[in-house]
């Protein structure tokens with residue numbers, strides 16, 4: 739995702755929401771923090787996270803704490819516990835409409851995140867679209883391409899569909915309101931399994 743290094747005065751604490759085992763996390767990114775507060779509804783998340791990243795955390799003396807439960811209920815508690823921390827919504831917001839089964843509730847929650855993040859440096863990586871595509875995932879041209887967009891503007895959807903040889907139907911993850919309008923974002927094509935593609939959006943927001 740867009741590099742956090744582009745932001746000035748990056749805090750030394752990170753609140754990592756929906757971090758799971760940190761499958762998508764680079765050790766170098768984690769090592770830059772003094773403490774990480776992982777919040778996940780999955781009670782196995784901290785064990786899995788340590789299995790994957792324990793050596794990095796130990797080597798760089800990064801403290802790992804864990805809150806187990808629904809981010810939407812625990813967010814205020816996490817923010818109060820870490821008043822200086824930056825916050826990363828780590829690829830779970832795209833699941834929201836599947837949980838709520840109500841697009842209005844999801845849209846309200848997504849817009850609400852921007853309000854709740856006022857005064858913070860925060861970022862999100864989330865699904866925008868997903869579906870079948872017959873492009874060979876080993877073809878680096880499909881997913882290594884640097885797609886960019888501006889939040890609130892139309893996505894370069896047709897070019898993306900052509901590049902992954904999309905077949906219908908595709909799922910809209912209803913995350914178009916997560917990021918404030920007018921922000922430069924990165925779009926990442928990700929072949930989650932052969933024949934199925936996710937299109938992720940990622941950006942950091944200076945909510946200061």
Ligand SMILES: C[S@@+](CC[C@H](N)C(=O)[O-])C[C@H]1O[C@@H](n2cnc3c(N)ncnc32)[C@H](O)[C@@H]1O
Pocket residue numbers: 755756757758759760761762763777778779780783807808809810828829830833
């Ligand atoms: C797609 S995985 C994210 C994987 C993670 N980004 C990684 O790199 O490994 C989604 C994670 O978010 C968690 N999750 C989904 N909705 C959540 C919620 N409302 N509150 C807390 N955790 C949630 C799931 O338990 C799961 O661990």
